[in-house]
Amino acid sequence: xxxxxxxxxxxxxxxxxxxxxxxxxxxxxxxxxxxxxxxxxxxxxxxxxxxxxxxxxxxxxxxxxxxxxxxxxxxxxxxxxxxxxxxxxxxxxxxxxxxxxxxxxxxxxxxxxxxxxxxxxxxxxxxxxxxxxxxxxxxxxxxxxxxxxxxxxxxxxxxxxxxxxxxxxxxxxxxxxxxxxxxxxxxxxxxxxxxxxxxxxxxxxxxxxxxxxxxxxxxxxxxxxxxxxxxxxxxxxxxxxxxxxxxxxxxxxxxxxxxxxxxxxxxxxxxxxxxxxxxxxxxxxxxxxxxxxxxxxxxxxxxxxxxxxx
Amino acid sequence: xxxxxxxxxxxxxxxxxxxxxxxxxxxxxxxxxxxxxxxxxxxxxxxxxxxxxxxxxxxxxxxxxxxxxxxxxxxxxxxxxxxxxxxxxxxxxxxxxxxxxxxxxxxxxxxxxxxxxxxxxxxxxxxxxxxxxxxxxxxxxxxxxxxxxxxxxxxxxxxxxxxxxxxxxxxxxxxxxxxxxxxxxxxxxxxxxxxxxxxxxxxxxxxxxxxxxxxxxxxxxxxxxxxxxxxxxxxxxxxxxxxxxxxxxxxxxxxxxxxxxxxxxxxxxxxxxxxxxxxxxxxxxxxxxxxxxxxxxxxxxxxxxxxxxxxxxxxxxxxxxxxxxxxxxxxxxxxxxxxxxxxxx
Amino acid sequence: xxxxxxxxxxxxxxxxxxxxxxxxxxxxxxxxxxxxxxxxxxxxxxxxxxxxxxxxxxxxxxxxxxxxxxxxxxxxxxxxxxxxxxxxxxxxxxxxxxxxxxxxxxxxxxxxxxxxxxxxxxxxxxxxxxxxxxxxxxxxxxxxxxxxxxxxxxxxxxxxxxxxxxxxxxxxxxxxxxxxxxxxxxxxxxxxxxxxxxxxxxxxxxxxxxxxxxxxxxxxxxxxxxxxxxxxxxxxxxxxxxxxxxxxxxxxxxxxxxxxxxxxxxxxxxxxxxxxxxxxxxxxxxxxxxxxxxxxxxxxxxxxxxxxxxxxxxxxxxxxxxxxxxxxxxxx
Numbered sequence: 001x002x003x004x005x006x007x008x009x010x011x012x013x014x015x016x017x018x019x020x021x022x023x024x025x026x027x028x029x030x031x032x033x034x035x036x037x038x039x040x041x042x043x044x045x046x047x048x049x050x051x052x053x054x055x056x057x058x059x060x061x062x063x064x065x066x067x068x069x070x071x072x073x074x075x076x077x078x079x080x081x082x083x084x085x086x087x088x089x090x091x092x093x094x095x096x097x098x099x100x101x102x103x104x105x106x107x108x109x110x111x112x113x114x115x116x117x118x119x120x121x122x123x124x125x126x127x128x129x130x131x132x133x134x135x136x137x138x139x140x141x142x143x144x145x146x147x148x149x150x151x152x153x154x155x156x157x158x159x160x161x162x163x164x165x166x167x168x169x170x171x172x173x174x175x176x177x178x179x180x181x182x183x184x185x186x187x188x189x190x191x192x193x194x195x196x197x198x199x200x201x202x203x204x205x206x207x208x209x210x211x212x213x214x215x216x217x218x219x220x221x222x223x224x225x226x227x228x229x230x231x232x233x234x235x236x237x238x239x240x241x242x243x244x245x246x247x248x249x250x251x252x253x254x255x256x257x258x259x260x261x262x263x264x265x266x267x268x269x270x271x272x273x274x275x276x277x278x279x280x281x282x283x284x285x286x287x288x289x290x291x292x293x294x295x296x297x298x299x300x301x302x303x304x305x306x307x308x309x310x
Numbered sequence: 311x312x313x314x315x316x317x318x319x320x321x322x323x324x325x326x327x328x329x330x331x332x333x334x335x336x337x338x339x340x341x342x343x344x345x346x347x348x349x350x351x352x353x354x355x356x357x358x359x360x361x362x363x364x365x366x367x368x369x370x371x372x373x374x375x376x377x378x379x380x381x382x383x384x385x386x387x388x389x390x391x392x393x394x395x396x397x398x399x400x401x402x403x404x405x406x407x408x409x410x411x412x413x414x415x416x417x418x419x420x421x422x423x424x425x426x427x428x429x430x431x432x433x434x435x436x437x438x439x440x441x442x443x444x445x446x447x448x449x450x451x452x453x454x455x456x457x458x459x460x461x462x463x464x465x466x467x468x469x470x471x472x473x474x475x476x477x478x479x480x481x482x483x484x485x486x487x488x489x490x491x492x493x494x495x496x497x498x499x500x501x502x503x504x505x506x507x508x509x510x511x512x513x514x515x516x517x518x519x520x521x522x523x524x525x526x527x528x529x530x531x532x533x534x535x536x537x538x539x540x541x542x543x544x545x546x547x548x549x550x551x552x553x554x555x556x557x558x559x560x561x562x563x564x565x566x567x568x569x570x571x572x573x574x575x576x577x578x579x580x581x582x583x584x585x586x587x588x589x590x591x592x593x594x595x596x597x598x599x600x601x602x603x604x605x606x607x608x609x610x611x612x613x614x615x616x617x618x619x620x621x622x623x624x625x626x627x628x629x630x631x632x633x634x635x636x637x638x639x640x641x642x643x644x645x646x647x648x649x650x651x652x653x654x655x
Numbered sequence: 656x657x658x659x660x661x662x663x664x665x666x667x668x669x670x671x672x673x674x675x676x677x678x679x680x681x682x683x684x685x686x687x688x689x690x691x692x693x694x695x696x697x698x699x700x701x702x703x704x705x706x707x708x709x710x711x712x713x714x715x716x717x718x719x720x721x722x723x724x725x726x727x728x729x730x731x732x733x734x735x736x737x738x739x740x741x742x743x744x745x746x747x748x749x750x751x752x753x754x755x756x757x758x759x760x761x762x763x764x765x766x767x768x769x770x771x772x773x774x775x776x777x778x779x780x781x782x783x784x785x786x787x788x789x790x791x792x793x794x795x796x797x798x799x800x801x802x803x804x805x806x807x808x809x810x811x812x813x814x815x816x817x818x819x820x821x822x823x824x825x826x827x828x829x830x831x832x833x834x835x836x837x838x839x840x841x842x843x844x845x846x847x848x849x850x851x852x853x854x855x856x857x858x859x860x861x862x863x864x865x866x867x868x869x870x871x872x873x874x875x876x877x878x879x880x881x882x883x884x885x886x887x888x889x890x891x892x893x894x895x896x897x898x899x900x901x902x903x904x905x906x907x908x909x910x911x912x913x914x915x916x917x918x919x920x921x922x923x924x925x926x927x928x929x930x931x932x933x934x935x936x937x938x939x940x941x942x943x944x945x946x947x948x949x950x951x952x953x954x955x956x957x958x959x960x961x962x963x964x965x966x967x968x969x970x971x972x973x974x975x976x977x978x979x980x981x982x983x984x985x986x987x
Contacts, residue, residue: 042466146583147339147635151590152608152627153346156620159612160353230473237475241594244477245609259481263598272489279485282478289473297469554760557714558824559747561777568762575764647764647808 033302046294053288057106060099069093079276086276088258089265094280097253101281104166104254105236111170112177112235113228119174120181121224125212127182128189129198139186145179154238158247169248173235181227188220222303229292229299236285255281325643332639336632343628347621348399351384352392358617363388384618385409408625409618413611419622422607426623429499430596430603431630433520434588437527442581444528445535446574452536453543465540472533477594480526484598487522494522497600523599530591531584538580542573575646582638586631604630659864660729660831662688662711667724669706669715669888671935678935680706680719682888682944685963688832688881690729693858693865695879695896697872697911699932703888704868708836711866712746713737728832748778751825755837756818761809767820768805771827778828786827793823797853815846819853826857833858834866839874851878872911876900884908887933887944894969904969904976906949943974951975 038044070090079086085094127138153176163169192198192215201211217224242248243256246264250257258281266274351359359380366376380388385407386398402409408419448464455461471479487494500519504512546552546569555565592605600606604623611619643649669681681703688694698704709715711726713734726734731749734742746752754760762770768787775786791801797819809817818838825833835854839847855878858865869875875882875896882896884905892905903909907928916925930948933939939947943956953974961972 040462143335144339144342147335147586147631148343149586149590149627149631151593152624155593155608155612156347156350156624159617159620160350160355233473241475241477245594245597247609247612259477263481270489275485275489278481282482282485285478286474290470293466293469293473297466550754550758551760551762553714553716554752554754554758554821555762556743557712557746557752557754558774559743559745559777560773561743564773564777568765571764572762647766648810 040298043294043298046291046298049287049291050295053102053106053291056099056102058103060102064096064100085280088277089261089274094258094277097258098255098280098284101254101258102284104252105240105256106232108166108169108173108239109232109235111167112173112238113231115171115174116177116231117181117224117228120178120227121185121220123178124182124185125189125216128186128193129212135186138182142179142182142186145176146183150176151238151241154242155245155247158242162249164249164251169239170235173238177231177234181224181231184223184227185220188223189216192216192219222299226296226299226303229296233289233292236288240281240285255284324649325640328643328649329636329640332636336636339632340625340629343625344400344403344621345396347624348386348396351617351621352395354617358615359384359386359388383410383412403625408622411611411616411619413614413616413619419619422619423604423622423626426602426604426607427626427630428603429601430589430592430605433523433527433595433601433603434585434592436520436524437588438531438581438585440524440528441530441532441584442535442577445532446539446577448532449536449539450543450570450573453540453547456540456544464536468533468536468540470533471529472537474530475594476526476530476588476591477598479529480523480595480598483522483526483529495519499601519599523595523601526595527588527591531588534580534584535577538577539573542576543569546573571645575642578638578642578645581641582631582635585634585638589627589631657831657862659691659862660731661690662729662832662864662866663725663727664688664707664710665725665727667707667710667726668722669703669710669719670722672718672720673935675936677722678938679722680888680935681710683724684885684888684890686883686890686893688864688866690864691862692880693855693867693878694881694883695867695869695875696883696885697869697875698885699870701887701932701934702885704870704885705836706888707885708752708834708866708868710735711832711834712750712752713742714746714752730831744778747774747825747830748828749830749832751828751830751833753818753821753825753833753835753838756814756839756841759809759817760821761817763809766806766808767812771805771824774824774828780828790823790827793826793857794819796857797822798849815842815850818842818846818850822850822853822857826861829861831862832864832866834868836868837870838867839869839871847874848877854878872900872915884911887938889944889972890963891945891973892969892971894967894971898967898969904971905945905973906951906975907945910948945973949975 070092083093083095085098087093088097123138123142127135127142154172157172161172163172197215198211201215206215239248240254240256240259243250243254244259244263246260248256250260259278262274262278262281266277362383363376363380366379367373371379377387377389381398384399385402386395390398406420408423411417411419411422414422445468448468452461452464452468456465484494495518498519500506500512500516504515506512549572552565552569555568560568589604592603593609594605595601596603596606597609604627608620608623608627611617611623664684664686667681667684667686668679670677670679684703684707686694686707696704696707706715706719710721711734713721713726715721721735724735728734728750731737731745734745734750737745761767765773771787771790772783775783780786787805790805794801794804799816799819804812804816804820809820812820822835822838825835838854839850842850851874854865854867857863867875867879879896881894882899883890883893884899884907885891886907892899892903892908899908900912903912910928914925914927928948933944938944941960942958943949943961946952946956949956955974959974961974963970963972964976
């Protein structure tokens with residue numbers, strides 16, 4: 001038996017009259033973002049890194065001629081001012097190779113992330129929303145997707161399907177990787193359901209698309225965005241790895257191709273000569289991963305206030 | 311007025327039901343994977359099975375002989391309807407017959423897989439165990455000291471390592487410790503100079519050659535453990551029963567154990583996932599370190615067009631992951647009383 | 656039976672660290688729990704009552720900290736001066752704490768019996784069997800099958816049963832001071848009544864000094880001897896429960912009572928208190944903490960914090976109190 005009933009009335013003295021317009025909320029949000037970023041400058045570095053790679057992917061190949069120049073006099077040259085990472089077996093500048101090779105990798109990563117998130121969210125939402133038989137069926141499907149070993153399957157698939165181009169690669173990787181997101185989205189949907197959001201909206205007579213679009217998704221959007229970024233790292237992992245193994249045809253230059261050539265042609269693991277050729281793409285992958293991890297870390301703290309240190 | 315405690319169904323039954331459920335799902339998984347293998351083998355351009363049959367006939371075998379020879383190789387007849395072939399394939403699987411290898415002529419696939427399995431399973435298990443122990447300990451630390459710089463750094467290192475591809479770690483380690491600064495051998499499971507057996511030289515060399523691969527596996531998965539343990543510990547720290555235990559004056563050691571056991575428990579569900587990831591990663595690691603395990607077997611079988619071997623290896627890898635899943639879940643069931651009573655987790 | 660101890664809280668201040676600086680959740684509170692009495696503390700959320708309760712065990716959690724004052728208990732000294740092992744040994748065995756009913760105060764992975772044994776071992780109880788017997792007795796008193804409960808895990812028990820287990824664990828080591836934080840919130844009305852009755856009975860049987868924190872005025876009226884009313888981190892009124900509820904002197908208490916709808920009569924007579932309870936950040940600084948919502952606000956309330964005035968065994972902190980006897984009739 002509670003005693004106090006609180007009527008409308010006095011505004012909160014700290015923030016003034018009760019104007020909670022969308023604009024104010026948005027402004028406060030970005031202010032909060034800035035605060036989080038400022039507190040750990042490493043996160044801004046993360047944004048910078050990812051931005052750098054994005055630029056590399058978009059503009060990189062434009063900086064260099066269509067066919068990178070070979071220099072027969074400088075095969076596997078040591079790092080120098082002209083060639084910060086040395087040259088490869090044809091005398092081509094390694095740095096140029098890394099920059100031009102970024103586009104393929106990033107494009108595939110993006111394609112994979114989009115498909116993973118689209119599929120995963122759709123399935124997870126549907127399962128969480130409908131429940132019952134649909135839910136059970138879809139969850140069995142998800143379990144299977146999660147349990148089948150992806151990499152071995154990719155290898156086996158590569159015997160019949162030569163993935164040409166980043167979009168095809170992205171499609172295959174996306175089809176293999178939606179399981180995690182589906183499960184997470186479904187559990188979020190279920191917990192929102194339990195809190196009565198959906199029933200309340202239904203009771204008000206709101207159409208299903210509205211419920212999903214305006215009630216459910218906005219809450220899950222940050223989480224989905226984070227998963228998208230993580231999916232990019234997974235995609236980079238898979239495709240560079242496959243190229244490294246030599247399982248996919250080398251049609252254009254990319255980081256995986258560089259790794260493969262460095263190790264198996266250049267013997268980078270036995271002699272130091274081709275080491276820069278090996279290390280450059282490795283460093284690129286490391287840096288990209290670092291950038292994405294920092295951003296996801298920042299996003300986590302922004303959207304998950306419980307984690308904010310006191 | 312005595313209130314009834316909710317009755318606890320016989321725990322053995324609940325456990326058995328769970329295991330049965332897992333077994334069923336495992337069998338379905340294996341069947342799906344087998345079907346995928348079968349479909350792919352049939353779809354390979356150039357129809358190698360038929361080609362094998364025809365080349366045998368060209369070599370002078372009679373059609374029946376050639377048929378049987380091919381069937382021994384692949385597990386199903388080269389002729390006949392798709393459905394018949396499929397059933398034949400499933401039939402040989404049921405007899406634990408995975409066919410014969412082309413690249414190592416005449417040898418049964420099961421034999422090859424048998425000898426390769428230990429080179430994958432042992433490093434993967436060692437890596438998982440090490441990364442689990444390391445990651446869990448650091449995760450607790452990172453959670454308790456999460457407002458300090460060290461805790462922050464630990465968590466960040468975990469996220470970072472978690473995202474880096476396992477072969478990047480392997481290549482980097484090799485580049486540093488085998489090429490630039492040769493303290494570790496760059497390849498092979500063991501030095502060929504040593505005679506196999508339980509002698510010090512052989513065992514020592516085995517361990518020496520295993521260091522880099524195991525360290526690679528450890529580094530690749532420990533990030534996941536740190537992150538998971540940290541978030542669990544933080545969650546449990548926020549749980550009231552820890553404060554309650556302190557307010558009841560329980561000894562610090564006991565409170566810590568309350569915390570640790572509750573935080574570790576959910577991790578067991580990830581254990582199987584982690585082993586699965588490492589199995590996948592073994593494809594790269596064994597390539598880099600030239601370890602004759604299942605991963606290398608799979609890759610080589612593809613490049614040498616030994617499709618029976620490929621299908622068999624793929625299947626065994628999947629079985630391994632399924633078994634790991636079941637084992638991890640059994641472990642979880644034993645530890646969590648809420649599951650044993652049939653309650654929801 | 657040892658005599659029940661007196662608890663003297665003097666000048667207690669507890670602050671919380673926020674982005675806006677250190678803000679007080681409890682401000683210079685003086686409160687004495689007479690030996691053998693049940694004292695109820697009522698207030699809205701944010702009044703500081705739970706913080707007060709935790710202070711009795713020196714258990715304020717970061718980002719809060721005790722900034723000043725003392726909590727003296729007969730036979731223990733100043734609890735706030737205790738630390739480390741001596742504090743740990745006091746908690747549970749000399750002072751018992753019962754958690755809010757809604758909280759999960761039990762380890763989900765251990766049986767109740769297992770946790771009981773942990774408790775015994777932590778407090779160096781030699782006769783563990785005797786401890787178990789004592790626990791079973793307590794549980795039986797509260798209407799439960801002791802053996803079965805001790806054998807159960809917490810998820811196998813209902814909310815009311817868990818609350819009773821919490822009470823048992825607080826009493827089993829024969830503490831003489833017991834603090835109950837919202838013992839009946841989130842329980843159904845029948846269980847509430849049962850729990851309150853059990854608390855009252857055991858308190859009398861063992862001669863304890865008990866503190867009950869709640870926001871439920873009805874509950875406290877049933878069980879407490881003395882009542883303290885908290886607002887904004889201060890005790891605004893204190894006295895025997897019939898006096899405080901029957902003829903409240905502080906405007907806040909009056910507002911609380913007035914807001915309770917009566918079972919009979921005109922329901923529109925119940926009037927809510929205007930405004931909202933203050934949070935840490937919205938506490939008025941300087942002057943009386945209640946002035947924004949007070950109908951008897953005067954100029955002096957803006958600048959001078961009202962001092963406590965004692966009379967007839969009760970106290971109140973208000974510039975406008977005590978009322979003239981005529982006004983009391985309003986609240987009968």
